[in-house]
Amino acid sequence: MVYPVAVNVVDREVHWRLIGYSPWPGQRSFHEARSPKHPWAPCRYRLLCAGARYGKSRAGGMEALSYLLTPGTRTWCVGPTYDLASREFRYVVDALHTLNGEGAQIPVTRLLDNVTNGSMQVEIDFSRPGRKEPERVSMLKAKSWKEPDTLLGEELDLLLLSEGSKCPRMVWERFLRARLGTRLGRLVIPTTPAGLDDFL
Numbered sequence: 610m611v612y613p614v615a616v617n618v619v620d621r622e623v624h625w626r627l628i629g630y631s632p633w634p635g636q637r638s639f640h641e642a643r644s645p646k647h648p649w650a651p652c653r654y655r656l657l658c659a660g661a662r663y664g665k666s667r668a669g670g671m672e673a674l675s676y677l678l679t680p681g682t683r684t685w686c687v688g689p690t691y692d693l694a695s696r697e698f699r700y701v702v703d704a705l706h707t708l709n710g711e712g713a714q715i716p717v718t719r720l721l722d723n724v725t726n727g728s729m730q731v732e733i734d735f736s737r738p739g740r741k742e743p744e745r746v747s748m749l750k751a752k753s754w755k756e757p758d759t760l761l762g763e764e765l766d767l768l769l770l771s772e773g774s775k776c777p778r779m780v781w782e783r784f785l786r787a788r789l790g791t792r793l794g795r796l797v798i799p800t801t802p803a804g805l806d807d808f809l
Contacts, residue, residue: 614682614766614792616675624678625671628707635659636668654796658774665799669769670700672797673749676767677701678715680735680745683763683792687752687785688771695724697769697799698751702731718746727753760784764791773798 625631632640642652657665669686676682688694702722709715719732729751736742752759754776765788770776776785789796 614676614679616679620678621675624674624704624708624713627711627713628704630667630671630704632668632671633664636664639668640672651795653793655798656773657797657799658802660801665801666696666771667700669771669797669799670697670704673697673767673769674701674704677705677731677733677747677749679766680747682747682766683794684747684749684767684769685752685763685765685788686749686769686771687754687760689754689775691724691727691729691751691753694751694753694771695722695729697771698722698729698731698749701749705731724751727751727756727759754780754784757784760788763788765789765794766792767794768796770796770798770800772800774800774803 636657639655639657642655644650644652657663657668659665673684673686676684686694686697688696699722702720705715705717705720709717716734717731718734719730721728721730723729731749733747735745735747737745754760757780760780761784768785768789770785788794
Protein backbone atom coordinates (compact mmCIF):
# COMPACT_ATOMS: atom_id res chain seq x y z
CA MET A 610 0.00 0.00 0.00
CA VAL A 611 1.30 3.45 -0.93
CA TYR A 612 0.69 6.39 1.41
CA PRO A 613 1.34 10.09 0.77
CA VAL A 614 4.43 11.56 2.39
CA ALA A 615 3.71 12.90 5.87
CA VAL A 616 5.32 16.28 6.53
CA ASN A 617 6.33 16.81 10.17
CA VAL A 618 4.10 19.71 11.23
CA VAL A 619 6.11 20.43 14.39
CA ASP A 620 9.35 20.75 12.41
CA ARG A 621 7.51 22.86 9.85
CA GLU A 622 6.42 25.37 12.48
CA VAL A 623 9.97 25.55 13.89
CA HIS A 624 11.42 26.21 10.43
CA TRP A 625 8.81 28.87 9.74
CA ARG A 626 9.60 30.61 13.00
CA LEU A 627 13.35 30.59 12.25
CA ILE A 628 12.85 32.20 8.84
CA GLY A 629 10.29 34.72 10.11
CA TYR A 630 7.27 33.30 8.31
CA SER A 631 4.11 33.87 10.29
CA PRO A 632 1.14 32.93 8.09
CA TRP A 633 -1.84 35.17 8.45
CA PRO A 634 -5.29 33.47 8.79
CA GLY A 635 -5.90 33.10 5.04
CA GLN A 636 -2.51 31.45 4.52
CA ARG A 637 -2.93 29.37 7.68
CA SER A 638 -6.24 27.90 6.48
CA PHE A 639 -4.54 27.03 3.18
CA HIS A 640 -1.67 25.26 4.96
CA GLU A 641 -3.97 23.38 7.31
CA ALA A 642 -6.78 22.46 4.90
CA ARG A 643 -8.17 19.02 5.75
CA SER A 644 -10.04 16.47 3.68
CA PRO A 645 -13.82 16.60 4.32
CA LYS A 646 -13.99 12.80 4.15
CA HIS A 647 -10.92 12.24 6.36
CA PRO A 648 -10.53 15.20 8.75
CA TRP A 649 -7.25 13.81 10.14
CA ALA A 650 -5.59 13.97 6.68
CA PRO A 651 -4.41 17.03 4.74
CA CYS A 652 -6.24 17.72 1.49
CA ARG A 653 -4.48 16.09 -1.43
CA TYR A 654 -5.32 18.99 -3.78
CA ARG A 655 -5.25 22.55 -2.45
CA LEU A 656 -6.05 25.80 -4.26
CA LEU A 657 -5.13 29.29 -3.08
CA CYS A 658 -6.88 31.62 -5.52
CA ALA A 659 -6.56 35.30 -4.64
CA GLY A 660 -5.54 38.70 -5.96
CA ALA A 661 -2.19 40.45 -5.95
CA ARG A 662 -0.17 40.82 -2.71
CA TYR A 663 -2.16 38.14 -0.89
CA GLY A 664 0.93 36.06 -0.13
CA LYS A 665 0.15 33.16 -2.49
CA SER A 666 3.69 32.62 -3.74
CA ARG A 667 5.20 32.72 -0.28
CA ALA A 668 2.60 30.29 1.07
CA GLY A 669 3.27 27.96 -1.86
CA GLY A 670 7.01 28.27 -1.33
CA MET A 671 6.64 27.36 2.34
CA GLU A 672 4.72 24.22 1.35
CA ALA A 673 7.55 23.29 -1.04
CA LEU A 674 10.11 23.97 1.70
CA SER A 675 8.35 21.57 4.08
CA TYR A 676 8.54 18.81 1.48
CA LEU A 677 12.15 19.55 0.55
CA LEU A 678 13.12 19.22 4.22
CA THR A 679 11.46 15.79 4.38
CA PRO A 680 13.98 13.07 3.39
CA GLY A 681 13.43 11.33 0.07
CA THR A 682 10.82 13.65 -1.44
CA ARG A 683 10.42 14.91 -5.01
CA THR A 684 8.87 18.34 -5.66
CA TRP A 685 8.31 20.42 -8.79
CA CYS A 686 7.36 24.09 -9.08
CA VAL A 687 5.74 24.38 -12.52
CA GLY A 688 4.58 27.64 -14.08
CA PRO A 689 3.83 29.15 -17.48
CA THR A 690 7.45 30.36 -17.66
CA TYR A 691 10.60 29.72 -15.64
CA ASP A 692 10.35 33.27 -14.36
CA LEU A 693 6.90 32.67 -12.84
CA ALA A 694 7.89 29.25 -11.47
CA SER A 695 10.96 30.84 -9.91
CA ARG A 696 8.92 32.90 -7.42
CA GLU A 697 8.08 29.97 -5.15
CA PHE A 698 11.46 28.37 -5.88
CA ARG A 699 13.30 31.49 -4.69
CA TYR A 700 11.30 31.62 -1.46
CA VAL A 701 12.61 28.12 -0.77
CA VAL A 702 16.22 29.02 -1.64
CA ASP A 703 16.08 32.16 0.54
CA ALA A 704 14.63 30.11 3.40
CA LEU A 705 17.46 27.55 3.13
CA HIS A 706 20.06 30.34 3.33
CA THR A 707 18.31 31.77 6.39
CA LEU A 708 18.01 28.38 8.11
CA ASN A 709 21.69 27.59 7.54
CA GLY A 710 22.56 31.08 8.79
CA GLU A 711 20.65 30.19 11.98
CA GLY A 712 22.81 27.08 12.40
CA ALA A 713 20.42 24.49 10.98
CA GLN A 714 23.21 22.83 8.90
CA ILE A 715 20.93 21.61 6.12
CA PRO A 716 23.09 19.39 3.84
CA VAL A 717 22.42 21.10 0.48
CA THR A 718 24.41 19.14 -2.11
CA ARG A 719 23.22 20.93 -5.27
CA LEU A 720 21.85 24.39 -5.88
CA LEU A 721 21.24 25.66 -9.42
CA ASP A 722 19.40 28.96 -9.78
CA ASN A 723 19.58 30.15 -13.39
CA VAL A 724 16.18 31.27 -14.64
CA THR A 725 17.63 32.27 -18.03
CA ASN A 726 18.49 28.73 -19.14
CA GLY A 727 15.91 26.96 -16.97
CA SER A 728 18.41 25.30 -14.62
CA MET A 729 16.70 25.60 -11.26
CA GLN A 730 17.19 22.76 -8.82
CA VAL A 731 17.94 22.09 -5.14
CA GLU A 732 19.04 18.75 -3.70
CA ILE A 733 19.46 17.91 -0.03
CA ASP A 734 21.15 14.67 1.01
CA PHE A 735 19.84 13.35 4.32
CA SER A 736 21.98 10.19 4.17
CA ARG A 737 23.30 9.07 7.54
CA PRO A 738 27.00 9.75 8.21
CA GLY A 739 29.30 7.47 6.24
CA ARG A 740 26.49 6.14 4.01
CA LYS A 741 25.19 6.90 0.54
CA GLU A 742 21.40 6.56 0.62
CA PRO A 743 19.76 7.81 -2.61
CA GLU A 744 16.32 7.16 -1.13
CA ARG A 745 17.03 9.90 1.48
CA VAL A 746 17.87 12.61 -1.07
CA SER A 747 15.18 15.30 -1.47
CA MET A 748 14.84 17.32 -4.65
CA LEU A 749 13.09 20.49 -5.81
CA LYS A 750 13.00 21.61 -9.45
CA ALA A 751 11.40 24.59 -11.22
CA LYS A 752 9.92 23.92 -14.66
CA SER A 753 7.87 25.59 -17.38
CA TRP A 754 4.77 23.95 -18.80
CA LYS A 755 5.59 25.58 -22.15
CA GLU A 756 8.29 22.90 -22.45
CA PRO A 757 6.11 19.81 -21.97
CA ASP A 758 8.86 17.38 -22.93
CA THR A 759 10.61 18.29 -19.66
CA LEU A 760 7.50 17.26 -17.70
CA LEU A 761 7.95 13.54 -18.26
CA GLY A 762 9.44 10.63 -16.38
CA GLU A 763 9.45 11.56 -12.69
CA GLU A 764 7.10 10.66 -9.86
CA LEU A 765 6.36 13.43 -7.38
CA ASP A 766 5.34 13.89 -3.77
CA LEU A 767 4.35 17.53 -4.34
CA LEU A 768 3.46 19.44 -7.49
CA LEU A 769 3.23 23.19 -7.03
CA LEU A 770 1.39 24.69 -9.99
CA SER A 771 2.23 28.40 -10.06
CA GLU A 772 -0.52 30.47 -11.71
CA GLY A 773 -2.41 27.23 -12.23
CA SER A 774 -5.54 29.02 -13.50
CA LYS A 775 -3.63 29.60 -16.74
CA CYS A 776 -2.50 25.98 -17.11
CA PRO A 777 -3.90 24.38 -20.28
CA ARG A 778 -6.06 21.34 -19.53
CA MET A 779 -4.00 19.32 -22.02
CA VAL A 780 -0.79 19.94 -20.03
CA TRP A 781 -2.47 18.83 -16.79
CA GLU A 782 -4.05 15.73 -18.29
CA ARG A 783 -1.19 14.56 -20.52
CA PHE A 784 1.88 15.54 -18.52
CA LEU A 785 1.30 16.61 -14.91
CA ARG A 786 -1.48 14.53 -13.37
CA ALA A 787 0.37 11.25 -13.96
CA ARG A 788 3.40 12.54 -12.01
CA LEU A 789 1.33 12.34 -8.80
CA GLY A 790 -0.06 8.83 -9.21
CA THR A 791 2.66 6.46 -8.04
CA ARG A 792 3.54 8.26 -4.80
CA LEU A 793 0.03 9.62 -4.16
CA GLY A 794 1.54 13.07 -4.49
CA ARG A 795 -0.20 16.27 -3.49
CA LEU A 796 -1.06 19.29 -5.63
CA VAL A 797 -0.79 22.90 -4.45
CA ILE A 798 -2.03 25.72 -6.71
CA PRO A 799 -1.24 29.32 -5.72
CA THR A 800 -2.85 31.41 -8.46
CA THR A 801 -4.58 34.63 -9.38
CA PRO A 802 -8.10 34.23 -10.81
CA ALA A 803 -8.36 33.98 -14.60
CA GLY A 804 -12.11 34.01 -15.18
CA LEU A 805 -13.99 30.91 -16.27
CA ASP A 806 -11.58 28.34 -17.59
CA ASP A 807 -11.66 24.61 -18.30
CA PHE A 808 -9.08 23.48 -15.75
CA LEU A 809 -9.81 24.78 -12.23
